[in-house]
Amino acid sequence: MTAAKGKEYICINCTSVTRAIYKKSDGNFIKLLDCDICGQPVDRYVECEKSIIFMDLVLQDMAAYRHILFNADDFTPQFYTKLALSLMLSEAYVRWVDFAENLSVGNGIRNNEVYLYIMCLVAASEIGMFGIIIWLYSTLKYWNKGSIQIYNACLLGQCGRLANIAAIIWYQSSSLIFQVLMLAFVLVSSIQSIRAALNIGRVESCLIITTAFVIGYSAARILEPLLINTYQYYYGV
Known part of the structure; x- marks a missing residue:
């Protein structure tokens, strides 16, 4: 997910700001980008179904809340x-x-x-x-x-x-x-x-x-x- 003009995302692990979550390769394949600060994938929920995200919400996973609040484009x-x-x-x-x-x-x-x-x-x-x-x-x-x-x-x-x-x-x-x-x-x-x-x-x-x-x-x-x-x-x- 390349950020739109003026759009910023955050790493769901360390909350550092980033300009993109993943990059596209040939075809419809995507590659998750790693955070420059913590070294972990910026947002692993990009590849997850909404049902998994909501399950993690029920389990009170902080990363799931950060994904929805800052990175998810489908939560309009x-x-x-x-x-x-x-x-x-x-x-x-x-x-x-x-x-x-x-x-x-x-x-x-x-x-x-x-x-x-x-x-x-x-x-x-x-x-x-x-x-x-x-x-x-x-x-x-x-x-x-x-x-x-x-x-x-x-x-x-x-x-x-x-x-x-x-x-x-x-x-x-x-x-x-x-x-x-x-x-x-x-x-x-x-x-x-x-x-x-x-x-x-x-x-x-x-x-x-x-x-x-x-x-x-x-x-x-x-x-x-x-x-x-x-x-x-x-x-x-």
């Missing part, structure tokens, strides 16, 4: 936009179902899509606040870091939330064990993705992720009853 802005919408809708649907189960029968909650829209706003505020805190921290301390990579890293770290949909299908959404495991996976994934995006240590990443999560969760807990009570008050629900 449209991919991250769709991922953001999927995260918002899946989280909102789970909150909507949980909210419906806590209400009395016959209130028509399942036929009232307004509550789903409210939950979409709540989910968007939680994920958005999470990203804003990380972006503010990176801007203040690492002013030269790209905002796009930070935005993408925040979304990649939240991918575990999509498991909520499968949990509803398998009737596990209310399981405390599942929720704890999913939250742990999301936190670990977020720590790894932010480490890859900012090239920082584990302790620093843990602190910023924990702070961002607490602030985002608190904002959602405050906003949810406020929006629901406002809607119910003005429309007499």
